Amino acid sequence: MTKQSMYFTMIWHALLRRRSRMLIALLAVAIGATVLSGLVTIYYDVPRQMGREFRSYGANLLLLPTGEQQVLAENEISSIANLLPSDKLIGIAPYLYDHMKVNEQPLLVAGTHFQTVKKVSPYWQIRGVWPDENSEDVVLGAEVAERLQIEPGQLVTLASNDSEKKVKVAGIVRTGGKEENFVFLDLSLLQQMLHKEGMISVAQASITANETELTEWTHTIEQQVPGVAPRLVKQVTQSEQTVLGKLQALVYLVTIVVLLLTLICVATTMMAVVTERRKEIGLKKALGAENRSIILEFLGEGLALGTLGGLMGTILGFFFAQAVSVNVFGRGISFQPLIVLLALVVSVSVTGLACLIPVKIATDVEPAIVLRGE
Structure with missing residues (x-):
């Protein structure tokens, strides 16, 4: 041995x-x-x-126009998406805001891509259904629906300065925030009615990253996409x-x-x-x-x-x-x-x-x- x-x-x-x-x-x-x-x-x-x-609480990065600009070019959002890592990007939801008459009442409207909103803001609670992509159906905020006495499936009339269109209400959304005072419709439809093709007001991005990584990406966006001013949503990132x-x-x-x-x-x-x-x-x-x-x-x-x-x-x-x-x-x-x-x-x-x-x-x-x- x-x-x-x-x-x-x-x-x-x-x-x-x-x-x-x-x-x-x-x-x-x-x-x-x-x-x-x-x-x-x-x-x-x-x-x-x-x-x-934390991504279920909404976007953690806002993309705003720089300086005195009121709108962004929609194709700039695609450029920004290419700068961010695809495995960490949940989605970028563009929004175009304006005023329109809904059933003869002046209200705030927002054009967006509904399928992207579902990813970026999963906390939105919808009663009814989400409209399909490129659909002319709209979603009413809960406060708006209560004011107009509208239920899912009913028709409402959208009117801008030179156009008018009857659309169906697909659903009513509750968020506990300012979104309940908006009427949401497809982005391309709103751009067409307002003659603002290719324009958006702001974009909300949801990214799986910590504050340090987000800060680095904001610097990258500022340098490579001059027309866009990225801003962190401090409440979300700092809480995380x-x-x-x-x-x-x-x-x-x-x-x-x-x-x-x-x-x-x-x-x-x-x-x-x-x-x-x-x-x-x-x-x-x-x-x-x-x-x-x-x-x-x-x-x-x-x-x-x-x-x-x-x-x-x-x-x-x-x-x-x-x-x-x-x-x-x-x-x-x-x-x-x-x-x-x-x-x-x-x-x-x-x-x-x-x-x-x-x-x-x-x-x-x-x-x-x-x-x-x-």
Whole structure:
């Protein structure tokens, strides 16, 4: 039998002889690794998940005309969309605002692309249906519908300075905001009636990104599209950063506490093991064993616990993070091999650190005193 195989056999039998104590230490390491792996996975995935959640609150970037201009060219929005990463851009909803008469009453109207609005502002609640793309149907804000006493399916008359058109009300929208005082219709229809083809007043963009990334993109847009003034929606972006910061701080705190508790549990267990084995240690020293071999033996036991507990914990941690993500965000997470490696390294490091005090106690054992039974 080689020295290495004998060393591993000795560690294995030492662990088996004290199954109950070692099982407690193993569970402590496994639980610590589970929490560590799960929380780090959540920490890694929270910005992406929270970004998606905040996108349901509407746009986080406005695209306005610069200087004294009142309108933007619609093709400039396409240029801006090409500057933004496609995997992070939810959508850009253009709007053209003006006044028109609706059933002889002067009201605010807004032309837009309804299918894009559904992506950018998913919090809009529609009673009825969304109009199809390029449809002449309109959507009334809840306040307007109540004032005109109009229900979905009824007809209303839109009148500009030189044109008039009867259109059907497809739905009534509630947003809890100023949108309830507007009449919404297809952008191309409003442009045609107002003779403002290719013109828009503003565009609202929804992008899955943090405030730093958004700020960088606003500078890029300002430099490459001179006629557009991008502005962050501060309420949304700052709220997102605040919530993310607090969640990530909580993850740090819980992880540190769990690792400290794991370290204490493993250290206490190994100290109890050393106390039980004082005679064995004394006998080994009396037979010529060096402190180095005693240290390697106890460190080997601790690192074996760390490796096994770390492997168990990283597997359980992924399922823990998956359960949290599904229940909180309604979406799954992807497996991250680097997080598994990190959790395993930290588990082994913590158990190795926890063994330092017990190992010091083991090396201080005096053979003569122990073997006399003192």
